[in-house]
Amino acid sequence: MVLEAGIEVRRGDVIVAAAFSAGDRETLALLGPNGAGKTTIVESIAGLIPAAHGHILLDGVPIHGLPPERRPIGMAFQDGVLFPHLSVLENVAFPVRARGARSRAARAHALDLLGRLAPGIDPGAKPGALSGGERQRVALARALAGAPRVLVLDEPLSAVDVSARAELRALLRRTLRDFDGPRLLVTHDPVEAMTLADRVVVLEDGRITQTGTPEEIRDAPRTRYAADLVGMNLFAGRLTPLEAGAGALETADGVVTVPWPDGVAVDPLDDVLATLGPADVSLHAARPEGSARNVVQGVVEEVAILGDRARVRLDSSPRLVAEITTGSAGRMAIQTGTLVWASFKAVEVHLMVEPGAADTL
Amino acid sequence: MRARLPLAIVALASLGAVFVLLPVLALFVRAPWSRLGGALSGVGASTALRLSIEVSLAATAISVAVGIPLAWVLARGEFPGRNLLRAAVVLPIVLPPVVGGVGLLAALGRSGLVGRWLHDALGIQLTFTTGGAVVATTFVSMPLVVLATEAGLRGLDLRYERAAAAMGGSPWYVFRRVTLPMVAPQLAAGAVLTWARALGEFGATITFAGNLAGRTETMPLAVFQARQVDPGGAIVLSLILVVISVSVLVALGGRLTGIR
Numbered sequence: 001m002v003l004e005a006g007i008e009v010r011r012g013d014v015i016v017a018a019a020f021s022a023g024d025r026e027t028l029a030l031l032g033p034n035g036a037g038k039t040t041i042v043e044s045i046a047g048l049i050p051a052a053h054g055h056i057l058l059d060g061v062p063i064h065g066l067p068p069e070r071r072p073i074g075m076a077f078q079d080g081v082l083f084p085h086l087s088v089l090e091n092v093a094f095p096v097r098a099r100g101a102r103s104r105a106a107r108a109h110a111l112d113l114l115g116r117l118a119p120g121i122d123p124g125a126k127p128g129a130l131s132g133g134e135r136q137r138v139a140l141a142r143a144l145a146g147a148p149r150v151l152v153l154d155e156p157l158s159a160v161d162v163s164a165r166a167e168l169r170a171l172l173r174r175t176l177r178d179f180d181g182p183r184l185l186v187t188h189d190p191v192e193a194m195t196l197a198d199r200v201v202v203l204e205d206g207r208i209t210q211t212g213t214p215e216e217i218r219d220a221p222r223t224r225y226a227a228d229l230v231g232m233n234l235f236a237g238r239l240t241p242l243e244a245g246a247g248a249l250e251t252a253d254g255v256v257t258v259p260w261p262d263g264v265a266v267d268p269l270d271d272v273l274a275t276l277g278p279a280d281v282s283l284h285a286a287r288p289e290g291s292a293r294n295v296v297q298g299v300v301e302e303v304a305i306l307g308d309r310a311r312v313r314l315d316s317s318p319r320l321v322a323e324i325t326t327g328s329a330g331r332m333a334i335q336t337g338t339l340v341w342a343s344f345k346a347v348e349v350h351l352m353v354e355p356g357a358a359d360t361l
Numbered sequence: 362m363r364a365r366l367p368l369a370i371v372a373l374a375s376l377g378a379v380f381v382l383l384p385v386l387a388l389f390v391r392a393p394w395s396r397l398g399g400a401l402s403g404v405g406a407s408t409a410l411r412l413s414i415e416v417s418l419a420a421t422a423i424s425v426a427v428g429i430p431l432a433w434v435l436a437r438g439e440f441p442g443r444n445l446l447r448a449a450v451v452l453p454i455v456l457p458p459v460v461g462g463v464g465l466l467a468a469l470g471r472s473g474l475v476g477r478w479l480h481d482a483l484g485i486q487l488t489f490t491t492g493g494a495v496v497a498t499t500f501v502s503m504p505l506v507v508l509a510t511e512a513g514l515r516g517l518d519l520r521y522e523r524a525a526a527a528m529g530g531s532p533w534y535v536f537r538r539v540t541l542p543m544v545a546p547q548l549a550a551g552a553v554l555t556w557a558r559a560l561g562e563f564g565a566t567i568t569f570a571g572n573l574a575g576r577t578e579t580m581p582l583a584v585f586q587a588r589q590v591d592p593g594g595a596i597v598l599s600l601i602l603v604v605i606s607v608s609v610l611v612a613l614g615g616r617l618t619g620i621r
Contacts, residue, residue: 048523068526081524085542094538095528146529210403 001149003182007054007064009037009044015052015226016040016206022150022182029185029197033225037206038186039078040154045184051116058149069098072176074148078155078186080135082127083326088114088138090124092289093187095146113141133164140175143335151179154186166353172196190229191275194218195236202226227306233276233321235349239269246293246346249274254318257293259347273352278311278323280348284341285332292343296320300338303329310334314342388600393593404542406598408575409583411516415463416566417559419495424555429541429548432510451603454504461500462568470497470569491562493570494577501565502558508530513544553613 006019016037022028030038043049045056047068053235056064063071074095082091092110097103114123120135127135136156143151157165173196176183187193193200194214202210202217202225210222218234221227237251241260249256249272256354258274260266288295298316305311310329312322320342324334334340401407435447454460469476469487479485489495521543525535541548564579570577572586580602588595 043523046527048527068523069529069531071527073527075524075527077520077524077527081520083525083539084545085545086538094525094530098525098530098534098538100526142528305443 001059001181002057003045003150003184004057004060005041005045005054007041007044007051007056009040009049010036010052011040011049011206014206018201018203018208019054020201020208022184023154024182025180026199027176027183027197029187029193029200030203031187031193031197031200031230032192032203034188036188036203038188038203039154040184040206041203042075042154042184043260045071045150045264046075046152047071073152074143074146074150074151075152076139076143076154079159080127080139082130082135082138082142084127087124088118088121088130091127091138092141092145095142099146108170110141110145113145114138117141117144117175124152131164132159132161132352133168136160137171139170144175144179149181151176151181151183152186153184155188156185157187157189157192169195182246186349190232191234191273192232194232194234195273200230202230216284217254219302220311223308227278227309227323228310231278231311231321231323233278233281233318235274235276235318237272239272239351239353240269241266249349249351251318254296254316256318258348258351259346261351261353264353269353275350275352276320276344276348278321281313281320281322281342281344283322283324283328283332284343287341288343290343293346294349295341295343297339297341300336300340302333303335313339314340316342367556385603387611388596388603391593392596392600396593397597401594401597405583406579406594406601409580409598410601412494412575412577413579413581415559416491416494416498416578417556417562420498420502420559420562421506421552423495423499423611424506424559425552426549428503428551428555429510432507432514433536433540435507436511436514450507451504453501458501458562458564458566459568462497462565465497465500465565465569469493486563488569489571489573489577493577494566497565498559498562498579501562502555505554505558506548506551509547509554510544513547514540515539516547517543550613553609557609560605561602604619 001024002021008015008017018041036172040049044051047066053062054064055062055188055242058072083112084092086094088256089107089110092113093106096106096109111123112120117140118134121130121134121138127138130138136159140156153172157168162170176185176196185193185196198212199213200217201208204223204225210217210226217226217230218232221231235249235251235256237249239247239249242248242257245260247258247260249258256274296316298314298320300312301315302313303310305326308326309323310326312324312329312334314320314322322342332340431450435443435450466473467489468474469479471477471480471486471488476487485594487496517540521539522535525539530538561581563585566577566579572578572582578586580598584595586596587598
């Protein structure tokens, strides 16, 4: 199952245009700032907003002429949009019953889905009684209930408390991975895009500015937005305590010293994510003196110029992207092949503690 | 802290309250309590009451059945003349009911625009029949359920219906399982107001359907009739209507006005 879309949608005075495809079992993130037109695009794919021009194909078969109820798309809406007058169970059974299934069969199917995605939520409860995270779980179950061939998740974490986010992110990862078909993830959160998606479409002001794997975009972002948000260093690994207040994040290609997260028991933690802004990495010709806890050496693999900033990719351990001014890059004569030192402070590393890894849930 | 009200406001409010309550109080004071039973049977209270309930319920049922689609068209439809249609739907609220009755006669009377055809082709005559009383009552009371339901539809977040469509719901299924249940409170309030208005309908009914005991003589018409021959009986009939109306209002509490 492959989804191909090339559409132009009018939204007020703005025209949102996008062309992309999502392959079978591929998670494609639509990443962009609020108001970029991400939701407009997926709602147009779902048939909720008419497209001015274009095509939407599923395995080559056009679906853009179909009314929304006949498009095989399962959508989890931003904020859930659960029906407030129906119970959790009836909400999840809705897509099944809407397609003509008997109430009893639909409820059994809904209960099964709820058991897997939202255990511990009373199926008889009304959506108004649920937390943001619980609502999103129910919305996820409802999106899957109609056995869709394309799964669309619109900002699945935006209405969720920070405390519930890590667990839900793990559930999203597992749900996306297990879904047999193209998956679209709408998000304004680069970490969500980088950790959940196979490929990322960057959307700004109604236009696609870049498409690529998370690594490709991180290494060579084409716009300021992509550079600022997607172009972050992302570390993932096992966090073990060091001396007071610090920890060691052991990634697959190197160790990063980080501050120990507040309010988290001093025990080793698996599957911890952390980000580091490229501008927080300084480059030096000689081994730097000073207080930075993380100092590594590496060869410059690539230099990308974006305005007056130079993004420098190092083959250090761990691999790093640093962003410096073109002026200082010139002074240090940085080019592909140069051997440099990089340093960054532990406090610049932002941890996203994610208790309970994807596969332990 | 309780609000301290200016004396002038309290005084004017008291005046307003007395003004509203005085006629009701007078009905209780002047009722012929000693010969209640005789007064009731003398004016045919039970016949008029049964007819009133039948006519008002029938008018409410028709108003709801036609009023929901009308409200939907007014709230969601985009067509030229929509505001004109809304004005026409609301018109019976501001029109003197007797004018409504005259209009109905011109349209549906035996020699009326449509009434002539109804009579000649189908043998249907509405004037001087219970059916005519229902038609006149519906004409006057339907705007209330239309307006309440339209307000509910306008206040409804469109995302729910869009989500329902994306979940595979056909337009009719979405209307039945999402739209209608979500505006149920406003619809119910509108239906109750419609029924209350129907119960009190007088002018259009007497003009269009006449005043025939057992066929078109509902409670308000019976009050009017009794007043000319038996003022005590008129008071008793009025009291019955007061008790029914107050009971409904109290039972529904603040739900009608949306104040809780």
